[in-house]
Amino acid sequence: MHAIKARNVVKVYDDPSGRVKALDGVSFEVDKGEIFGLLGPNGAGKSTLINMITGLISSTSGNIKIFGKDVATDWYSVKEMTGTCFGFARFIYFMTGRENLRFFGYLYDMSDHEIDKRIDELAQTLRLSEIDSRAGTYSSGMTQKLSLMKGLLHNPKLLLVDELTVGLDVDAAMNVRNVFRQVQRDEGTTVLLTTHYMQEANDLCNRIALISKGKLYALDTPKKLKRLARDYDVIEITLKQAKKAEAIVRRQKGVLDVFVGKDRLVAKVSSSEKSLQPVIGGLLKKGFMFTNLKVRKPMLEEVFLSLTGQSLGGEWHEF
Numbered sequence: 001m002h003a004i005k006a007r008n009v010v011k012v013y014d015d016p017s018g019r020v021k022a023l024d025g026v027s028f029e030v031d032k033g034e035i036f037g038l039l040g041p042n043g044a045g046k047s048t049l050i051n052m053i054t055g056l057i058s059s060t061s062g063n064i065k066i067f068g069k070d071v072a073t074d075w076y077s078v079k080e081m082t083g084t085c086f087g088f089a090r091f092i093y094f095m096t097g098r099e100n101l102r103f104f105g106y107l108y109d110m111s112d113h114e115i116d117k118r119i120d121e122l123a124q125t126l127r128l129s130e131i132d133s134r135a136g137t138y139s140s141g142m143t144q145k146l147s148l149m150k151g152l153l154h155n156p157k158l159l160l161v162d163e164l165t166v167g168l169d170v171d172a173a174m175n176v177r178n179v180f181r182q183v184q185r186d187e188g189t190t191v192l193l194t195t196h197y198m199q200e201a202n203d204l205c206n207r208i209a210l211i212s213k214g215k216l217y218a219l220d221t222p223k224k225l226k227r228l229a230r231d232y233d234v235i236e237i238t239l240k241q242a243k244k245a246e247a248i249v250r251r252q253k254g255v256l257d258v259f260v261g262k263d264r265l266v267a268k269v270s271s272s273e274k275s276l277q278p279v280i281g282g283l284l285k286k287g288f289m290f291t292n293l294k295v296r297k298p299m300l301e302e303v304f305l306s307l308t309g310q311s312l313g314g315e316w317h318e319f
């Protein structure tokens, strides 16, 4: 049995400004015990999908099952089995972190003893020593950790996570990612998370679904997804006036496409052996100076771009 089985899921929002097809026939399965990532840029439909899996909103058509239970007709069982945490969760500010979590624990019929034991355990894992301070005094990183604790409180079989690491500093984000790995390993928890960070999906997820404009374009392990684009090379050049250099690079032998970022130019070429010389020669001849040069295989970001025609929204220089 799959942890999640989504069949032909369609969602159309009826907005005063018009109809938005947020999901356009999405089907996929998430295996028990895996960390599964929905990767896509803003507006792809990730939150819509995750809200539907939690039963928060209904689908226009299609069907979602969680461990065999239909979300639309057996919502109570689904609620018991799933925990949710969202990057922008809010808590009652005049209550402590612990008091906020107790409130959620009662909703899951947990006893005071069970709740406190679990809170102490999770606070230690997540290094949230301020658990008995008022939630209103928490930084956004601490609030996000509290949100994760809320999601894990009742030992759910499935944890649903929407953009939890957005805005976290590097340390806190790493800590949170380690918790996903830990619950996967120690508690057998299945994790479905959404992200628009390529690196996060690549490092953390067993499998990734690439989603853009309501459609699922590919689904596989990060390694296999990257192989989809192995038939070309990438030349990455750091230089001033990248925009001006674009036209020159585009003309050179074997250049398939050129992307320009801030002080950075990325050329997709059929083979670096064939194109490196002409690309560099062409730029030097026109007096361009560069500070860095890298030849590499395509990364997930480029796979995403070539499959969906859309960028994840990050700047090239992040990677």
Ligand SMILES: Nc1ncnc2c1ncn2[C@@H]1O[C@H](COP(=O)(O)OP(=O)(O)O)[C@@H](O)[C@H]1O
Pocket: 013, 014, 015, 020, 021, 022, 040, 041, 042, 043, 044, 045, 046, 047, 048, 049
């Ligand atoms: N409540 C809503 N009403 C109308 N349109 C919506 C609503 N929620 C989301 N959308 C639209 O649906 C599309 C997908 O949004 P969303 O699921 O939030 O994407 P993501 O989480 O990947 O950024 C976007 O075009 C968004 O504007």
Ligand SMILES: [Mg+2]
Pocket: 046, 047, 048, 163
């Ligand atoms: Mg979203």
